[in-house]
Amino acid sequence: MLYKFNNLKSMSDMKNKGIALAIIAMVLVVFAGCSSKKSVTKGAREVELPFSSKEFQTDKDNFRARNYGKSPDLATAKKIALQNAKSEIASSIQTTIKNVTDQYTNQRQVGNATEFESKFEELSRSVVNQKLSDIRIIGEKTFQEQDNSYTYWVAIEINKQSLIEGMNNQIGKDQKLQLDFDKYKYEEIFNKEMDKFQQGQQ
Numbered sequence: 001m002l003y004k005f006n007n008l009k010s011m012s013d014m015k016n017k018g019i020a021l022a023i024i025a026m027v028l029v030v031f032a033g034c035s036s037k038k039s040v041t042k043g044a045r046e047v048e049l050p051f052s053s054k055e056f057q058t059d060k061d062n063f064r065a066r067n068y069g070k071s072p073d074l075a076t077a078k079k080i081a082l083q084n085a086k087s088e089i090a091s092s093i094q095t096t097i098k099n100v101t102d103q104y105t106n107q108r109q110v111g112n113a114t115e116f117e118s119k120f121e122e123l124s125r126s127v128v129n130q131k132l133s134d135i136r137i138i139g140e141k142t143f144q145e146q147d148n149s150y151t152y153w154v155a156i157e158i159n160k161q162s163l164i165e166g167m168n169n170q171i172g173k174d175q176k177l178q179l180d181f182d183k184y185k186y187e188e189i190f191n192k193e194m195d196k197f198q199q200g201q202q
Contacts, residue, residue, distance in 0.1 A: 050141045051155040058092065060191070060198040063163075065089035066139070066155040074142065077152040085156045086132050093163065097124040100190045107189070110180045119177055127166040131158055160194055 051066040058064045065088040069080025101120050105113045139155035164187055171177045 050153040051139045056139060056155045058194075058197045060194045061161075062157045062159055063089050063093050063096075064138070064155065064157040065092065066153065068151055068153045070145075070149060070151045072149045074150045074152065077142075077150040078154070081152045081154045082156070085154050086135065089135070089156060089158060090128050090132060093128050093158065094121075094124065096190075096193055097121070097128075100186065100193050103189050103193075104186050108180070108182065108185065116177070116180050119174070123170050123174070123177070124167065127163065127170055131163055131166060134158070134162065160190070164190060 049066075050068075056064055056066055065085045067081055067084035067088055069077040069082070069084060071077040071080060098121060101117055101124075104110075105117055110116045135156045135158055137154060138157050139153075141153040143151040143153075145151060167186075168183055171181050171183075
């Protein structure tokens with residue numbers, strides 16, 4: 001009987017030791033995580049990039065993008081920055097148009113939805129490429145680096161309404177697309193999609 005009692009006592013001690021070791025291990029892991037986090041941020045300082053504020057972000061009326069270029073030659077730095085910003089804004093517009101077109105085909109009785117979406121995306125790419133030549137520069141900043149090279153930042157925008165009008169004009173030239181296209185319904189969905197950008201910044 002004494003043996004059983006001692007045995008139970010030793011098992012209880014082992015269980016308590018196991019719990020204590022587990023707690024110590026958890027504390028060490030948390031401490032290690034905190035110390036490693038401190039070591040990562042130690043001596044670092046936050047840097048705010050140019051054109052990060054709300055007025056340079058896409059909203060319900062305009063698509064916007066910002067980017068930079070770096071080169072020993074200022075003109076080349078500007079060219080790189082503008083090209084990068086145009087690529088970014090084009091990608092954003094194409095994604096939005098695809099979302100709008102998907103919603104439109106799901107809500108409307110479109111004859112051949114796959115063909116409609118394919119032709120619409122092809123048409124939208126053409127319109128976006130045309131509109132990229134009409135972008136408006138809304139911000140520029142130039143920095144001369146220590147090695148005398150230049151870093152040029154640019155912010156650009158394209159008006160949503162001009163894109164919709166461009167789409168309408170192109171659709172008017174395609175009789176097959178016209179059959180399945182409801183201008184007002186499409187614009188309504190487009191506006192709702194653009195409103196999401198505005199709401200996301202509030």
